[in-house]
Amino acid sequence: MKKALTIMLIALVAVSSVFAQGGSESSGKTEVYFLNFKPEIADVYTNVVEPAFEAAYPQYDLKVVTAASNQYQATLRSELTKSNPPTIFQVNGPVGIAENSSTVAPLQDTEFYGLLADKGMALSLDGNVVAVPYAVEGYGIIYNDAIMRKYFALPDKAVSISSAEEITDFDTLKAVVEDMSKHLDELGIQGVFASTSFMPGSEWRWTTHLVNPALWAEYGDLATAQSAATFEFSASENFKNIFDLYLNNSITAKGMVGSKADADSMAEFALGQVAMVQNGNWAAAQILGTQGNVVADEDIKFLPLYMGLDGEKNNGICVGTENYLAFNKNASAEALEGADIFLTWLFSSDEGKDIVTNQLLFITPFASFSADEVPNDPLAKQVNIWMNKDGVSSIPWVFNGIPSEQWKADFAQAMLEYINGRYTWDQVTQTAVDAWAREAELTGR
Amino acid sequence: MEKTLRKYFPLFALPALVCFALAFLIPMVWGFVLSFCEFETITNPTFVGLNNYVRAFTVDNYFTQAFWFTLGFTIVTVISINILAFALALILTKNVPGTNTFRTIFFMPNLIGGIVLGWIWQVVLNGVLAGFEQTLLSDSKYGFWGLVVLMNWQNVGYMMVIYIAAIQNISSDMLEAASIDGADGKTTLFRIIIPSVMPSITICLFLTLTNGFKLYDQNLALTNGAPNHQTEMLALNIFNTFYSRVGFEGVGQAKAVMFTILVAAIALVQLVATRSKEVEN
Numbered sequence: 001m002k003k004a005l006t007i008m009l010i011a012l013v014a015v016s017s018v019f020a021q022g023g024s025e026s027s028g029k030t031e032v033y034f035l036n037f038k039p040e041i042a043d044v045y046t047n048v049v050e051p052a053f054e055a056a057y058p059q060y061d062l063k064v065v066t067a068a069s070n071q072y073q074a075t076l077r078s079e080l081t082k083s084n085p086p087t088i089f090q091v092n093g094p095v096g097i098a099e100n101s102s103t104v105a106p107l108q109d110t111e112f113y114g115l116l117a118d119k120g121m122a123l124s125l126d127g128n129v130v131a132v133p134y135a136v137e138g139y140g141i142i143y144n145d146a147i148m149r150k151y152f153a154l155p156d157k158a159v160s161i162s163s164a165e166e167i168t169d170f171d172t173l174k175a176v177v178e179d180m181s182k183h184l185d186e187l188g189i190q191g192v193f194a195s196t197s198f199m200p201g202s203e204w205r206w207t208t209h210l211v212n213p214a215l216w217a218e219y220g221d222l223a224t225a226q227s228a229a230t231f232e233f234s235a236s237e238n239f240k241n242i243f244d245l246y247l248n249n250s251i252t253a254k255g256m257v258g259s260k261a262d263a264d265s266m267a268e269f270a271l272g273q274v275a276m277v278q279n280g281n282w283a284a285a286q287i288l289g290t291q292g293n294v295v296a297d298e299d300i301k302f303l304p305l306y307m308g309l310d311g312e313k314n315n316g317i318c319v320g321t322e323n324y325l326a327f328n329k330n331a332s333a334e335a336l337e338g339a340d341i342f343l344t345w346l347f348s349s350d351e352g353k354d355i356v357t358n359q360l361l362f363i364t365p366f367a368s369f370s371a372d373e374v375p376n377d378p379l380a381k382q383v384n385i386w387m388n389k390d391g392v393s394s395i396p397w398v399f400n401g402i403p404s405e406q407w408k409a410d411f412a413q414a415m416l417e418y419i420n421g422r423y424t425w426d427q428v429t430q431t432a433v434d435a436w437a438r439e440a441e442l443t444g445r
Numbered sequence: 446m447e448k449t450l451r452k453y454f455p456l457f458a459l460p461a462l463v464c465f466a467l468a469f470l471i472p473m474v475w476g477f478v479l480s481f482c483e484f485e486t487i488t489n490p491t492f493v494g495l496n497n498y499v500r501a502f503t504v505d506n507y508f509t510q511a512f513w514f515t516l517g518f519t520i521v522t523v524i525s526i527n528i529l530a531f532a533l534a535l536i537l538t539k540n541v542p543g544t545n546t547f548r549t550i551f552f553m554p555n556l557i558g559g560i561v562l563g564w565i566w567q568v569v570l571n572g573v574l575a576g577f578e579q580t581l582l583s584d585s586k587y588g589f590w591g592l593v594v595l596m597n598w599q600n601v602g603y604m605m606v607i608y609i610a611a612i613q614n615i616s617s618d619m620l621e622a623a624s625i626d627g628a629d630g631k632t633t634l635f636r637i638i639i640p641s642v643m644p645s646i647t648i649c650l651f652l653t654l655t656n657g658f659k660l661y662d663q664n665l666a667l668t669n670g671a672p673n674h675q676t677e678m679l680a681l682n683i684f685n686t687f688y689s690r691v692g693f694e695g696v697g698q699a700k701a702v703m704f705t706i707l708v709a710a711i712a713l714v715q716l717v718a719t720r721s722k723e724v725e726n
Contacts, residue, residue, distance in 0.1 A: 073688075077486070077688060081487055102486075102489065103485075198582065200582075200670075201669075253578045254578075255578040255580065255583050256578060256579070256580055258580035258581065258583060258671065258672075259571045259575075259581075259582070404690070404691060405689055405691070406689070406690050409689070413671065413672060413673040413674065414673070416671065416672050416673065417673055420582075420583050420672060438504070442504070443692075
């Protein structure tokens with residue numbers, strides 16, 4: 001009996017050690033695993049980038065997996081514990097780095113970091129460069145100029161201005177939008193604004209992007225927001241201004257917003273059913289890729305997020321980045337080397353740059369790109385125009401200083417309760433303030 | 446022979462034991478240990494004592510809210526599923542034409558996965574509610590009853606099959622004797638049929654009870670806890686705590702341990718209670 005037990009134990013140990021080694025690869029190729037954050041371009045990675053890179057560097061096996069719709073951090077977390085963890089992953093800024101502080105690898109010696117034009121844009125942790133931005137983005141209210149021109153040509157319009165470019169503050173925007181709502185049939189649209197999407201996972205356009213001007217008005221810059229232990233939401237009324245304008249002049253009735261995803265909103269815009277939608281230049285691929293898209297490229301333009309802040313006629317669209325790439329220091333040395341080679345290839349070889357500019361549609365911060373190598377899509381061009389416009393300055397992305405994902409989730413749910421009529425706006429404001437204080441304390445501010 | 450068998454028993458049991466240990470025992474023990482730790486990935490824990498168990502209730506009240514929601518949901522579905530399934534089983538054992546077709550149709554929803562079911566019902570229910578300019582997310586009561594409908598649709602067929610098997614097993618002598626003695630339909634049902642199928646009732650109650658408590662996919666696909674965590678059930682709350690909140694992995698683990706103990710305790714109590722009512726056939 002005793003002998004049998006001994007045999008059993010030995011066998012157990014042997015079997016489990018076999019299982020423990022199951023993860024190692026033996027195909028001879030080094031796998032470079034990139035966990036992508038952008039679903040809009042997931043197909044480009046699998047259909048174009050992977051074959052092109054593997055053709056240029058046959059010793060590597062590139063694997064791109066996409067996770068988004070608020071699931072990125074959760075996916076990353078579970079992938080990192082696997083025996084074949086991602087080599088390259090995305091962090092959304094300083095908060096993302098703090099969340100992954102035990103995983104990020106130093107990047108100052110990589111060639112990829114060397115490509116960055118303004119080294120100050122990279123993020124550091126304990127004296128090491130750990131995250132490098134790869135795409136600069138801008139967002140605001142995207143409008144269809146053809147519909148706007150049609151409106152301004154109406155004989156009985158209620159405003160005195162004659163083009164969308166003359167809208168420079170919230171009052172004008174509100175007057176135009178509300179008057180447009182009265183002329184829906186003449187304009188051939190079903191609502192001025194696309195759906196205020198609140199399907200689970202589609203709330204990010206409000207919880208981060210729309211709240212950004214309010215955060216900026218309160219904190220002034222990202223560094224202050226990042227260290228802020230409390231949030232007063234002093235621009236709460238301004239936020240409500242534009243949020244109500246979206247809801248009351250929308251293609252979708254208030255009660256129905258819970259069934260709309262952000263992709264639905266973009267489709268409504270592309271199909272010409274609405275005149276405006278809040279989103280950023282990354283949505284160009286979505287608009288242009290919608291089957292039956294009726295919006296001409298030259299009619300797709302940006303308006304800043306006007307909400308009645310002081311001096312807002314000098315504010316441009318929100319320009320910044322939450323797209324930083326980091327390396328996993330627990331990946332093998334060969335994989336890390338491969339990751340550097342892959343990104344250097346993508347952002348500096350002619351073939352890679354062509355893919356980045358024309359298919360991934362990134363406005364990059366790298367010195368390897370010349371001034372005319374910017375994406376050809378209408379929204380990227382618009383971002384460039386707004387960044388260089390006289391008399392206006394872009395609003396930085398202060399929302400990267402939001403203490404945690406939980407704050408966004410709580411804020412989103414409070415907004416949904418407001419839409420459903422069970423919360424007053426004061427309760428929404430209070431939720432945002434309380435949740436910030438709680439999350440800031442939990443994250444050690 | 447007997448002796449040889451005993452001698453080699455451990456060796457023959459080994460493969461199953463190894464699998465059981467790897468897939469169940471080790472993760473469970475490790476999970477229990479982790480509930481007392483703070484960790485980023487499960488390989489680098491630091492011990493923090495009972496802190497996680499305290500934080501599960503103090504940081505927000507979503508866990509207790511989820512408990513009450515789950516409890517209400519389970520009570521409603523256990524009753525509705527079993528009554529409906531038993532009623533269908535009674536009808537379909539009465540030589541109704543097309544019995545087999547009906548049995549197949551009622552059983553079929555059970556073959557579809559929970560996520561898919563959730564999406565299907567989300568579309569159906571949102572379509573119905575759209576007539577009133579509402580969605581599933583407009584009010585938590587829609588989410589609650591939506592889940593109840595979904596759960597019934599999925600589980601009634603399965604429980605029905607168990608009941609049918611049991612009812613068909615009742616000896617016809619007994620039913621004949623009852624009818625000769627002048628028992629009417631109601632008396633036959635409560636005095637003969639129900640006591641005879643008590644073992645099946647035990648199984649069905651057990652299955653529906655634990656299914657209700659452990660529900661996850663349907664909840665995730667139908668409402669994902671919205672609005673404002675009001676339709677979030679325990680399993681979804683645990684998942685969200687573990688994966689969506691940084692620094693809360695240990696808290697999620699602590700919740701999971703409490704959840705396991707709770708479900709095991711409820712199921713045991715229920716098992717003992719119904720077992721004592723079973724009659725010997």
